[in-house]
Amino acid sequence: MVKVTYVAADGTETIVDADEGSTVMQTALDNSVDGIVGECGGAMMCATCHCYVDDAWSDKTGPRQDGEDDMLECAADAVKPSSRLSCQIKLTDALDGLVVHLPQDQV
Amino acid sequence: MPLAPVNTDVGMNQLTRDPYPIYRRMRRDTPVVRVEGVKRTFLTKAAHTKRVKDTPELFSSNDPNTPMQPAFRAHTLMRKDGDEHRRERMAMQMAYTPKVIKANWAQIYRDITDEYLSRLKKGDTVDLFREICGPVSARILVHILGLDGATDEQMMRWSQELIDGAGNFGWDPELFRITERANDEMDAHFGSLIDHHKANPNASALSLMVNAENPIPDSQIYANMKIAIGGGINEPRDAMATIIYGLLTSPEQLEEVRRQEAWGMAFEEGVRWVAPIQASSRLVLEDTEIGGFDIPKGDTVMTIQASANRDEDLFEDGENFVVFRDKNPHQAFGSGPHHCAGAHIARRTVGEIMIPALFDRFPNMRLPDPDAVRWRGFGFRGPVNLPVSLN
Numbered sequence: 001m002v003k004v005t006y007v008a009a010d011g012t013e014t015i016v017d018a019d020e021g022s023t024v025m026q027t028a029l030d031n032s033v034d035g036i037v038g039e040c041g042g043a044m045m046c047a048t049c050h051c052y053v054d055d056a057w058s059d060k061t062g063p064r065q066d067g068e069d070d071m072l073e074c075a076a077d078a079v080k081p082s083s084r085l086s087c088q089i090k091l092t093d094a095l096d097g098l099v100v101h102l103p104q105d106q107v
Numbered sequence: 108m109p110l111a112p113v114n115t116d117v118g119m120n121q122l123t124r125d126p127y128p129i130y131r132r133m134r135r136d137t138p139v140v141r142v143e144g145v146k147r148t149f150l151t152k153a154a155h156t157k158r159v160k161d162t163p164e165l166f167s168s169n170d171p172n173t174p175m176q177p178a179f180r181a182h183t184l185m186r187k188d189g190d191e192h193r194r195e196r197m198a199m200q201m202a203y204t205p206k207v208i209k210a211n212w213a214q215i216y217r218d219i220t221d222e223y224l225s226r227l228k229k230g231d232t233v234d235l236f237r238e239i240c241g242p243v244s245a246r247i248l249v250h251i252l253g254l255d256g257a258t259d260e261q262m263m264r265w266s267q268e269l270i271d272g273a274g275n276f277g278w279d280p281e282l283f284r285i286t287e288r289a290n291d292e293m294d295a296h297f298g299s300l301i302d303h304h305k306a307n308p309n310a311s312a313l314s315l316m317v318n319a320e321n322p323i324p325d326s327q328i329y330a331n332m333k334i335a336i337g338g339g340i341n342e343p344r345d346a347m348a349t350i351i352y353g354l355l356t357s358p359e360q361l362e363e364v365r366r367q368e369a370w371g372m373a374f375e376e377g378v379r380w381v382a383p384i385q386a387s388s389r390l391v392l393e394d395t396e397i398g399g400f401d402i403p404k405g406d407t408v409m410t411i412q413a414s415a416n417r418d419e420d421l422f423e424d425g426e427n428f429v430v431f432r433d434k435n436p437h438q439a440f441g442s443g444p445h446h447c448a449g450a451h452i453a454r455r456t457v458g459e460i461m462i463p464a465l466f467d468r469f470p471n472m473r474l475p476d477p478d479a480v481r482w483r484g485f486g487f488r489g490p491v492n493l494p495v496s497l498n
Contacts, residue, residue, distance in 0.1 A: 032434075040446035041161040045196075070197055074204040074451065107371075107454055 002091045002098070006033045007054075009104040020093065024086035024100060025049040035102035042087035047074040048106040049086040054099035058082055061089050061098070077103035111139045111148055111400040118144035122485040126385070127426065130414035139398040147388060147409040148402065153418040153438065155397050156410035159389055160443035163188050166389035166408065168445060178272025178286045179337075180294075181330035185445065196448060198323045199331050202251060202312035205451050211310040212250060216456055219246050220464045229469065229497050235351060236493040239465070240344040247456055248339045252332060253304055253311025257296060262340060265289050269337040274486055293336070297329055339449055342383040343457050345489025350377030350462055352490055353428035355474040360430050365466065369430065374458030376430045379422075379437035385413035385488050387441065412438040413488065471498040 001017040004027055008014070018027040028036035028049075037048035044067055053061050064072070065088045072079050086100065114137065117129055122145070133140055133151045141148050150156050159166045169188045176182055184195040201207065208216075223243050227233055245262035249255070254262070272286030297313065304314040312335060316328045323331075350373055354361040364373050391406045402408065416437045417425035440447035447453070466472070473496045474480070480490045 039440060039442065039450070040444070041157060041442040043161065043163075043442075043444040043446060045444055045446040045448075046440075046450065067193065067197075070200070073201060073206065076205045076451070107451070 002093065002096045004091065004095075005097075005099045006035065006051075007099065007101045008035050009102055018091050020091055022091050024051065024084075024089040024091065024098070026087070027091065028086065035106065036086060037106045038087060039107075040087075044068060044071050044085060044087065047071050047076070047085065050075040050077060050079075050103050050106060051084055051086040051089075051100040052080055052082040052103070053084055053089075054101060055082065057095070057098050057100075060094055064088070075103070076105040076107055108396055108399060108401045111141050111397075111402070112137050113141045113143060114149075115143045117142055119485060123483060125482070126411075126413060126485060126488075127417070130411060130417070131426070134414060134418060139400045139402075142409075145409070147407050149409050149411055150397060151411050151414035151418075152398065153415035153421050153436075156412055156415040156438060157442050159397070159408060159410050160387070160438075160441055160445070163444055165392055165395055167392050168192070168389060170388075170390050173273070174275040174278065174283075175273040177283055178269060178275065179330055179333045180290050181326055181333070183330045183334050184327070185334055188444070192444060195323055195327050195331060198316050198319060198328070199312045199335065200448055202310060202315050203448055203452050205455065207310050208452060208455050212247075213455070213460070215250055216247050216460050217464065219243060219250075220461050221468075224464060224468050227469075227497055232475070232494060232496045234492050234494050235465075236344070236348050236490060239461075240347045240351075240493070241340065243461060244340045244343040244347070244456075247343075248336065251312060251339070251452065252335055253300065253309065253313035254296065254332075255300060255303070261292070261296075262336065265293055265333075266336050266340040269333055270341060270487065273337065290333075293333060294329060297332055335449070338384075338447075339452075341487060341489075342449070343453050343461075345381075345383040345487065346374070346378050346453060347457050347461055348490045348493050349381045349383075350374060350457070351465070351493060351495075352474065352477070352480060353377055353380060353430075354466075355472065355495065356477050357428060360428070361466075364430055368463075370463045371454065371458050372432075372435075373430050373462065374454060375435045375437065376428060376432065378439035378453075379416045379435055380428045381482070381488055382413050382416055382437070382439040383487060383489055384439070384441075384447075385484065386411050386486055387445075412441065469497045472496065473498065 004018050006014045014033050016031040025038040039048045040046035138152045171182045184192050242259045245259040268289040275282045304317050308318045386409050388407050388409050394404045395402050440450040483491050
């Protein structure tokens with residue numbers, strides 16, 4: 001199990017136990033975390049699973065995937081250096097305790 | 108495992124008239140079923156439709172031998188998989204982003220909507236489907252795509268003829284003669300605009316594609332434009348008409364939507380309730396199973412998102428238009444790599460601009476006879492008329 005904390009735009013925190021191998025997006029959907037839509041199911045085609053990786057974790061989540069930059073341009077909210085598509089962050093042991101911040105809007 | 112049961116009762120006519128009672132029965136009794144009359148295996152449960160769309164390695168879009176090829180004069184990205192699909196799609200995707208809409212288009216869309224609404228007078232009874240839903244969608248698309256000079260009538264006709272051609276599974280030569288003419292007109296119009304867009308780069312899809320550093324081939328630029336015309340008019344038109352119908356037949360919900368300015372939720376519910384694109388097909392690449400039935404390689408499955416959107420597993424009271432739902436995980440925009448490229452545009456134009464502007468200008472608008480509204484369509488569905496009294 002990997003612990004993930006989702007911080008909504010209004011500051012509300014949701015902490016869930018995720019399965020290793022799942023993604024930050026899928027874990028949010030499986031646990032009914034508001035603020036992640038993930039409409040394309042992880043195909044990197046909709047930019048509705050946008051999140052900001054907490055500064056303390058950006059080294060561990062690594063760089064954006066090939067093509068992720070382009071799709072992030074389609075995000076509804078502001079894109080920052082910490083922006084990621086949460087469908088592209090795969091959960092491993094090393095990410096136990098991960099904190100991601102959610103944007104105001106996904107669509 | 109057994110093969111899926113076969114349904115020999117249901118045909119295109121019934122599905123075109125009113126598919127929803129049929130889908131409800133299928134979800135209950137035969138969620139995976141071979142429909143002889145359509146020569147496809149129908150998938151009517153949300154989990155199955157989503158899995159198929161999310162697994163392109165097994166359920167391919169790549170099928171060059173559909174009527175889409177002659178209808179569009181191209182093997183289009185709709186019928187491709189993998190990198191080739193992504194490259195062609197991303198070549199135009201940047202024209203459809205929320206940022207581009209906000210920065211370049213939102214005010215133009217408001218002005219267009221206001222201009223068309225200002226032609227209507229309080230006290231009149233008009234067919235909003237014909238006067239507003241279609242023409243405003245067409246006019247907005249001219250701007251998004253950079254098709255300066257195309258008339259509303261041309262845009263709506265091209266869109267319909269492309270769709271009719273793509274659905275010409277009977278290979279009727281007369282229908283292809285009509286799409287040939289539309290293709291001649293479109294190709295000539297695109298060609299006449301390329302120098303203009305090269306000299307005046309702008310945020311439209313055509314400009315973006317012809318000015319790209321590493322452009323896709325002209326043939327695919329044209330194909331992309333046709334996909335956008337085919338998918339960018341009827342769908343927002345049908346979504347808009349459906350949402351207006353839903354709100355006008357449920358005044359308490361309309362009142363609450365107004366109070367909360369919950370137009371976005373009304374939009375989502377409209378496209379869930381009657382998805383403008385109801386079904387899609389995928390080619391099965393390997394022997395597999397769905398819902399306890401063997402699905403052989405070479406079969407074509409149809410994901411019925413219209414039915415997935417009313418699946419009792421996900422939606423309470425799914426047969427009805429209910430704006431204020433806790434969750435609305437509909438599949439109206441599909442899922443997987445072919446998730447609708449125009450989803451952001453649709454939400455912003457129809458949901459944030461067109462519908463609120465209409466109810467703002469005619470706050471006491473009424474639908475005097477809901478039974479006079481006729482609904483049609485199997486692959487694509489919506490009202491075909493919407494006679495309202497403006498006030």
